[in-house]
Amino acid sequence: MNLPTLPTGARVRERRRRLGRTQAAVAGLCGITVDYLSQIERGLKTPSPGLVARLAAELQVPTGYLLGDDAGSAPAPMTTATTGADVARALLGPHIRPVGSSVPNPGALRDRVEDAWRIWQTSPTRYTDIEPLLPDLIGDVHTAQRTHCADSTEHRDIHRLAADLYGLLRSYCRRTGRGDLALLAADRALRAAEDADDPLRIAAAQWNICHALLSDPGQEADATDLALASADTLARTLTTSEATAMVGALHLVAVVAQARHHRAWAAREHLTTRVLPLARQAGEGNVCRTVFGPTNTLLHAVSVEMADGDAAEGLRLADQVDTVKLPSRERQFTFGLEVARCYDLRRDEAAVLVHLLELEALAPQDLRRSALGRTLVLSLLGRARPTYRQQVTALAERLQLV
Numbered sequence: 349m350n351l352p353t354l355p356t357g358a359r360v361r362e363r364r365r366r367l368g369r370t371q372a373a374v375a376g377l378c379g380i381t382v383d384y385l386s387q388i389e390r391g392l393k394t395p396s397p398g399l400v401a402r403l404a405a406e407l408q409v410p411t412g413y414l415l416g417d418d419a420g421s422a423p424a425p426m427t428t429a430t431t432g433a434d435v436a437r438a439l440l441g442p443h444i445r446p447v448g449s450s451v452p453n454p455g456a457l458r459d460r461v462e463d464a465w466r467i468w469q470t471s472p473t474r475y476t477d478i479e480p481l482l483p484d485l486i487g488d489v490h491t492a493q494r495t496h497c498a499d500s501t502e503h504r505d506i507h508r509l510a511a512d513l514y515g516l517l518r519s520y521c522r523r524t525g526r527g528d529l530a531l532l533a534a535d536r537a538l539r540a541a542e543d544a545d546d547p548l549r550i551a552a553a554q555w556n557i558c559h560a561l562l563s564d565p566g567q568e569a570d571a572t573d574l575a576l577a578s579a580d581t582l583a584r585t586l587t588t589s590e591a592t593a594m595v596g597a598l599h600l601v602a603v604v605a606q607a608r609h610h611r612a613w614a615a616r617e618h619l620t621t622r623v624l625p626l627a628r629q630a631g632e633g634n635v636c637r638t639v640f641g642p643t644n645t646l647l648h649a650v651s652v653e654m655a656d657g658d659a660a661e662g663l664r665l666a667d668q669v670d671t672v673k674l675p676s677r678e679r680q681f682t683f684g685l686e687v688a689r690c691y692d693l694r695r696d697e698a699a700v701l702v703h704l705l706e707l708e709a710l711a712p713q714d715l716r717r718s719a720l721g722r723t724l725v726l727s728l729l730g731r732a733r734p735t736y737r738q739q740v741t742a743l744a745e746r747l748q749l750v
Contacts, residue, residue, distance in 0.1 A: 356400065359414050361389040363407045367565070373610055377657040378402045379693060398730030402692075405723040408565065430475075430717065431524040438483040439517065439529055441490070452488040454502050454509070460485055461509045461516075465637060468516055469676045475713045478520065489513050493540070507544035511537045511553055515637060518556045519678075522563050523717065531560040547585045551594045552636035554578040558601040568605035575601035590635045596626035596645070597638035603648055612656035619649055634675045643673045647683050654686045659693035666690070681711040685720055692724055700724060701736055704743060716747050725749055 364374055375385040378399065387393040395403065404411040464481055471477045492506045514537035521530035534556040541549035554574055561571035579598035582591055599622045606615035623645050632641035646669050653662035666687050671680045688703035704724060707715050715721045725744050732740040744750045 355391055356395065356414050356416070357389045357391045357393075359416070360385075360403055360407065363409055363414075364389075367407065369407075369610070373657075374403070374406055377406050377693070379695060396730060398727045401723050401727040401730065405720060405727075411723070411726060431521055431526040431529060432479040432482070434483040435479060435486075435517075435520070436526065436529060438486040439521075439532065452492045454492065454506055457485075457489060457492055457506070458509050461489070461513050465512070465516055468519065469634075469637065469678065472677065472711050473713055474677070474711075475524070475717075482517070482520070485513065486517070493543075504544045504546075507540045508546055508549060510540035511544065511546070511549045512636075514540060515552060515556050518560055522560065523714075525717075527560065527563050530563065531557070534560045547582060548588075548590055548594055548636065551578050551582040551591075551598065552638070555594070555598055555601065555636070555638060558598070562601065562604060562608070568608050572602045572605045575599070589630055590633075592626055593630035593633050593635040593640045594638065596623055596630060597635070597640040599623045599626065600640070600645070600648055603652065607652045607655040610655065612652055612658075615652045616649075619645065619652070623648070632673055637676075639674060639676045639679050641673075643669060643671075644679060647674075647679065647686075650683065650686055650690075654689050654693075657693060659690040662690040663687065663694075677711055678714065681707060681714045684710065685718060685724075688724055689720060692727065697728055697732060698736060700728060701732070701740060701743075704728075705739070708743065708746070722747060722749060 364371070371382050371385050371389075375382045378385070379402070380399065384393060388395050400414055401411050404414050407414075460481070464478060464485060467477045467481075468474050489506070489510050493510055514533045517533035518530045518537065521527070521533055534553065537556055538550065538553035541553045555578070558571040558575045558578075561567040561574070575598040579595045582598070583595050585591070599618065603615045603618050603623060606612075606618060624642075627640065627642045627645040630641060632643060634640075638644075646665060650662050650665045650669070653659075653665060666683070669683060671683055674680050674683075684703055684707045688700050688707070691699035691703065704715070704721065707721065725740070725747060726749060728740045729744055729750070741750065
């Protein structure tokens with residue numbers, strides 16, 4: 349198809365069909381009628397800037413793509429790659445230890461990995477805080493893996509901390525727009541967990557692979573199959589409370605995939621029958637940094653309703669969430685962003701602005717990198733009332749959107 353010649357409406361139609369979305373689904377989530385969307389796609393109506401931004405968010409493309417920017421090219425990713433160059437080089441290697449240098453101490457390495465995770469899950473400026481730490485940490489962990497004897501207790505401990513580090517790197521690379529490196533890190537986490545012969549970390553590594561797959565549209569079925577198979581294997585292998593939490597986290601992958609495919613009924617059923625009992629049994633926790641528990645399960649219920657366009661039910665469920673119980677600032681941010689999206693679906697611009705400003709205070713770097721967050725701000729710019737337009741404009745300027 350010759351995309352350079354396509355007007356906005358035709359680009360909307362082409363992208364919607366490529367994603368396998370119906371007009372009814374896209375129109376409902378964008379707050380317009382099916383007839384109006386049909387007229388846009390046929391070139392009979394010109395969408396407002398705010399509507400273009402909402403359409404772009406639902407169709408997973410930049411706003412400029414629908415307006416004809418970068419004609420002829422495939423839709424660019426909504427998140428610009430911002431992975432630190434030194435981090436990428438460290439991940440790709442090689443790692444050569446200088447002659448005469450000391451072998452990294454396993455206990456000190458464990459403390460460094462734990463500190464890195466603490467920064468990643470709790471710091472409002474986690475990207476700039478963690479990027480200087482990662483290159484040396486990657487190199488030292490790699491050196492330690494190669495140095496210690498395969499039959500030593502330290503050897504297994506080092507592979508465990510390597511699995512933990514690569515799990516963090518999977519999350520970091522995904523959030524900074526490098527899906528290829530995220531999958532590489534997830535695969536290394538799995539290899540390290542297998543070398544440690546640690547069933548819980550093997551399952552956690554497979555959970556990481558699932559989330560790397562979920563970042564690539566069209567891989568939801570593979571992610572679901574792997575998650576459910578891993579959950580079954582772990583449930584047969586371990587019966588600890590930590591294993592119960594990990595099984596629940598793996599089942600949440602299936603919920604996310606179902607919601608992505610707009611199978612809200614299946615996602616709700618899976619949450620109710622499979623995930624919620626495991627969450628109640630495991631309690632609140634952060635096993636292998638999955639943040640699994642009743643609160644995170646409720647957050648996923650909000651996500652399902654948001655993806656289904658049911659803002660009223662999403663907000664009703666959101667009122668039951670106490671984010672203080674969440675050990676991860678990222679999960680708090682994601683929840684707040686989805687609440688803002690629910691208010692956006694209801695065209696409550698003032699509420700959207702309030703939540704976006706709260707998100708900026710909570711995690712400014714995450715908001716700057718969030719495709720949905722940027723889209724909500726741009727959409728607000730097109731329809732903000734005079735009483736708060738100045739605040740919206742100032743927020744857009746801080747996010748470098750205008």
